[in-house]
Amino acid sequence: KAGVTQTPRYLIKTRGQQVTLSCSPISGHRSVSWYQQTPGQGLQFLFEYFSETQRNKGNFPGRFSGRQFSNSRSEMNVSTLELGDSALYLCASSLSDSIQETQYFGPGTRLLVL
Amino acid sequence: GDSVTQMEGPVTLSEEAFLTINCTYTATGYPSLFWYVQYPGEGLQLLLKATKADDKGSNKGFEATYRKETTSFHLEKGSVQVSDSAVYFCALTAWYSSASKIIFGSGTRLSIRP
Numbered sequence: 518k519a520g521v522t523q524t525p526r527y528l529i530k531t532r533g534q535q536v537t538l539s540c541s542p543i544s545g546h547r548s549v550s551w552y553q554q555t556p557g558q559g560l561q562f563l564f565e566y567f568s569e570t571q572r573n574k575g576n577f578p579g580r581f582s583g584r585q586f587s588n589s590r591s592e593m594n595v596s597t598l599e600l601g602d603s604a605l606y607l608c609a610s611s612l613s614d615s616i617q618e619t620q621y622f623g624p625g626t627r628l629l630v631l
Numbered sequence: 632g633d634s635v636t637q638m639e640g641p642v643t644l645s646e647e648a649f650l651t652i653n654c655t656y657t658a659t660g661y662p663s664l665f666w667y668v669q670y671p672g673e674g675l676q677l678l679l680k681a682t683k684a685d686d687k688g689s690n691k692g693f694e695a696t697y698r699k700e701t702t703s704f705h706l707e708k709g710s711v712q713v714s715d716s717a718v719y720f721c722a723l724t725a726w727y728s729s730a731s732k733i734i735f736g737s738g739t740r741l742s743i744r745p
Contacts, residue, residue, distance in 0.1 A: 521674075550733070560720065560735040573732050607674055616663045616724040616731045617682045622674035 519543065521610050521623035529629045535596040538626045542589050542610030548572075549591040550620060551583060554605040563606075566591055567614045595628075603630045633658040637721045637736035644711055645744050652706040652739050654695075654721035662723040664688075664697050664704040669718045669738070678706075678719070713743045 522541045530536050542549050551563040562575040566585035583593040589610070595602055605627050609620035638653040656662065663682040667675040679688030684699035693708045704721060721736040 559737045562732060562734075565732065573727065609675075614731045616726060618724075619665070619677045619680060620675075620733060622667075622676065624672075624674045 521608060521621050523606075523608050523623040523626050525626060526624065527627050527629075529631065530598050531631050532598055532600060534598050535594065536598060536628060537592055537594045538606055538608075538628075540591045540593075540608030540610075540623060542591070542608075543621055546610035546612055546621070547589055548611045548614045548618070549585055549589060550609045550611075551591070551593050552607040552609070553577075554607055554625070555603075560607075563593065565614070572614060598630045600630050603628060633662070633723065633725055633727075633734055635721050635723055635734050635736035637719075637739050640718075640738070640740040641742055642739060643742045643744065646713055647710045648743075650706070650708040650711045650715075650741070652719055652721075652741070654704045654706065654736060656702050656704065656721075656723050658702075658723055658725050660725055662725040664695070665722045665724070665733075666693070666695055666704070666706050667720045667722060667735075669720065671717070675720065711741075711743050713745050716741055716743045 550565040565573040611618040666678040679690040681688040681697035
């Protein structure tokens with residue numbers, strides 16, 4: 518079974534631009550979560566989608582948004598990029614939103630904002 | 632709020648040494664507990680998990696026991712290898728406002744000398 522895939526793997530943008538990242542979960546998984554990983558702040562939860570509905574959201578500004586499609590694929594969008602948005606963005610999928618479920622992570626998209 | 636605290640790194644050990652990485656948590660209710668590992672340039676992988684008190688998770692020689700009385704989930708391995716060099720994250724999942732969310736510790740970098 519294929520793992521979680523994320524595209525693109527690397528991205529360079531300039532301040533003020535916007536970016537869209539894509540995540541394809543493991544087949545059959547309905548829950549997708551997004552995380553931002555930086556050396557200073559560690560792993561921070563962005564949001565979680567389950568069956569196309571946002572179930573939970575972390576403490577990020579409204580510039581960060583996401584959506585989930587009927588096939589469970591998910592996208593996240595960051596508008597008006599800032600230098601501090603440079604990070605590794607990780608997507609994870611799980612079968613359900615049960616707290617006992619394991620999250621399976623993709624390799625991440627490394628975003629550099631210049 | 633709920634939180635996870637793990638020992639500061641980096642931790643440097645010689646091959647075949649005994650490993651302990653401490654992890655304690657604060658949570659209301661009954662969370663599930665996880666250890667994830669991140670190898671250089673990759674996303675996170677589940678190492679082991681425990682979903683109720685006194686459960687022991689184990690995988691690849693690593694073990695951790697869910698101790699409710701001490702709110703701990705310490706990671707141990709009897710004899711580490713160079714290939715165990717990675718960053719280890721302790722995490723818990725719990726219900727928040729009718730949706731589940733995962734909270735990660737800050738990560739512990741482990742380096743094993745040959």
